[in-house]
Amino acid sequence: MRIVFAGTPAPAVPSLRALAASSHELVGAVTRRDAPLGRKRVLTPSPVAAVAEELGLQTVKADRLDADATAAIDALRPDLGVIVAYGGLVREPLLSLPQHGWINLHFSLLPAWRGAAPVQHALIAGDRVTGASVFQLVPALDAGDVFGEVRYDVPRGATAGDVLTDLADAGAALLVDVVDAIAAGSAVAAPQAGEPTLAPKLSIADGLLDFTASADAVLDRFRGTTPEPGAHTSIGGQRLKVLAAHRGPDLALAAGELTLSGRDVVVGTADGTVLLTTVQPAGKGPMAAADWWRGLRTDDVRVDAMTSQGMA
Structure with missing residues (x-):
């Protein structure tokens, strides 16, 4: 079959490469326009655009699949x-x-987590099993019949970035199998069964860690928002990004109370502690949490009360 591929970020690249290596003819790629990145805001092609150029594919760059993009794809x-x-x-x-419409590789076991951030929401919710699905695209959001899925046991401590990397590879293999079946006329899609859950795009506010919750809930949110949009807290009115965190030792700390334990910083939660190992203070680069702690002028440190409350 002649296939047109639409994708933008790095998790889409394994599928693009897998289709390019398949027996089908990849006739073009559709991706979002170059975006300004970094402190200097340099216009940078998307990961899919960069690989499409490497593969010599005709590329349509469009932020919306409007009439112009439709005409370019039709051609x-x-x-x-x-x-x-x-x-x-x-x-x-x-x-x-x-002729065969569009199929979508989605990084959840549908109908769970329909939307833009399925892996992030799955981890925030504490899901220990997730996966990827290939389904027939329909006008309703992620609601089409499913051709196939792969299940994935979330490794202990894995972040959303880790899970997406694994699912991108597993999903690419599933995707090619489905495309082969569609070409052979043997593909069978089944309606989604179960109650849908939604996974809208996350904002920076979604990365705020609520240390009045349980340690598991804090770590689930940390993993679900790492690397994007980024987990963070507020100490002394200053935003502190949390880049690496784990379950902490058995210490008697109040929720939001911090202390130095060995080379790590420990934060109290509702039922235990969380260990901060790597952080990034405002205006500075990543550093060991202990180094950040030693740079403070006081040992009386707590998570700001107004940011340790009210999380959903």
Whole structure:
């Protein structure tokens, strides 16, 4: 089949490479426009755009799949559209343009966690099993019939970034299998069963750690928001990014109370402690939490009360 691929971030790249290496003809890639990155705000191609150029693919750069993008995709004469984390909606007439429509690789076991941030929400919720699904794209959000899925046991301590990396590889293999089955006429899709849960895009506020919650809840939120949008707390009115954290030792600390234990900083929670190993103070680079602690002018340190309350 002639396939057009739509995707933008790094987790979409394994699927792009897998399709390029398959027996099908990859006729083009669709990705979002170059975006300013870094402190100097340099316009930078998306990871998918960079790999598409490496593969010599015709590339359509568009932030919305509007009439112009639809015309450009139509000119590629695709038999099937494949989308992986593109970052925009496929609407009619584009949805029905390829003979076989569009299929989507989504990083959850549907109907769980429909939306833009499925892995992040799964980890925040404490899910210990997740996965990836390939489904037929329909106008409703992530609601189409499912061709296949892979299940994934979340490793202890894994962050959203770690899980996405693993699922990107496992999902790419599943995706090619589904494309092969569609081409052979043997693909069978089943309706989603169960109550849907939603996974909207996260904001910086979603990374705020609530140390009045249980230690497990704090660490689930830390892992679910690492590396993006980033876990953080507030100490003395200053935002402190938390880059590495683990379950802490058995110390008698009040929720939000901090102390130095060996080479690490320990924070009390509702039922235990959390160990901070790497942090990033405002305006500075990443550093060992103990080094940050030693730079403070007082040992009387607590998480700011107004930021340790009110989390959902």
